Amino acid sequence: MLSDQLRQSTVVVIDDVSASLRLLESSVRAIGVRQVIAFSDSSAGLTWLQQHDWDLLLLDVDMPAPDGFDILRELGERDHSRMVIMVSALSDRDSRCSCLTLGANDFIDKPLDLPELLLRVRNQLQLSWAGKQLEIERETLEHKVAERTEQLNTSYQSVIRSLSRAAQYRDDETGQHIIRIGESAAMIATALGQAPEWVERIRLAAPMHDVGKIGIPDHILLKPGQLTDPEREIMQRHTRIGHAILRDGEESPLLEMAAEIAMYHHERWDGTGYPQGLKGEEIPLAARIVALCDVYDALRSPRPYKQAWPLEKAQAYVVEQAGLHFDPCLVEVAKGIFQQIEEMQHRLSDAC
Structure with missing residues (x-):
């Protein structure tokens, strides 16, 4: 499958140094990418990028105008499946941070x-391929809901499996973790007295809470410190x-609930969360439920950098954080x- 993805991908290289341009182009072709478009003229390269479809851009920083920073600004509203790797001799911290802030995905x-x-x-x-697959699924979900509601869960699980495969390269969380979040969110919604339709909706929407991590560079997402x-x-x-x-x-x-959860599940009841610093009931109910479920599951799950918290300690922490x-x-x-959540977590443990 990977070789097919490489053959079907379009990679663009922009570098004003001809020797570097040839090296990058030949190296990318060597791993099986057939469509490699190279530009020594950064202006021509930017124009091409704005008018054509592409998957990955290898972009030099230090060039005559427009330089790499200028091109990143112009591509700021690009589709998130279009990835950018900065390739530059400017390796200082400020240059790296500027590139990442402007939307670069990686730096070499x-x-x-x-x-x-x-x-x-x-x-x-x-990652580009996984993002496109997600977009395809997203565009078809509503039609499936309208015509075949009973098939929604199966279709959505295929998205979860695709994202789980991508997550193996992106984070230390597992496919079981995101399934458990959906199940525990549904349990709390049921106990809260929500309608069955709402309960099923949060069961399906909650696992997508961290899908945005697909757009975060590895060296930040996987940083141990x-x-x-x-x-x-x-x-x-x-x-x-x-x-x-x-x-x-x-x-x-x-999709409205899934997007809402993705945006607000790091908000906190006391207003100290992000991205908007919402407080109390300003935070959507679905996001408030997923915030609790996500933290509790993370505490009770082992990770390469920590042991699982004991049941009593994790539950005490949740109680302490009320308000x-x-x-x-x-x-x-x-x-x-x-107790019901613990039984579910055991049934859907990472060892299963």
Whole structure:
């Protein structure tokens, strides 16, 4: 499958140094990419990018106008499946942060380490493909709901499986984790007294809460240590990216809820969350439910960098955060069904 993706991909290279341009072009072709478009004239390259479809851009920074920064600004509203790797001798922190802030997905230094370059190209093309697959699924979901509601769950699970495969390259979370979020959110919604249609909607929408991470560069998403302030700002963009991926121009309650959850699941009851600093009931109910479920599941799950918290400690933390991180009403509801949530987590554990 990967070889087919590579053959069908379009990679654009812009570099004003002819030797570097030839090296990049030949290297990308060597891994099986058939469609490689190269430009030494950055202006001509930008015009081509704005008028054609493409999957990945290898972009030099230091060029005659328009330079790499200018091109990134012009491409700021591009589709999120169109990936950009900056290729430059400008390896200082300020240049990197500027590129990432302007929307670059990755950065590699000159002189080039060719094995590293090719791995990054492969990874970004895989992410581009996954984003396009998600878009295809998103466009068909509403039609399926209208015509065959009973088939919605099967269709949506295929999206989840695709995203789970992509997540193996992007984060330490598992496919089971996102399924558990949907199930626990549905349990809380049921205990809260929501209508069965709403409960099923949040069961399907909640697993997509972190889909925006597909647009976050690896070196930030997978960084083992603490993020810097600029890196944290970039990481927090996943909420808006997820909303942009899932929102739909037509009326679709499922996609509307999924986009809403993606945008607001990091808001906090006391107003100290992001991206908008909403407070209390300003935060949509579905996002308040998923925020609690996501944190609890993360606490109870082992990760490469931590052990799973004991049941008593995780539940005590949720109770302590009532009125701070979490809606106090939802905490009371969760306290009454913690045993059911634990049974579900055991049934859908990562070892299964």
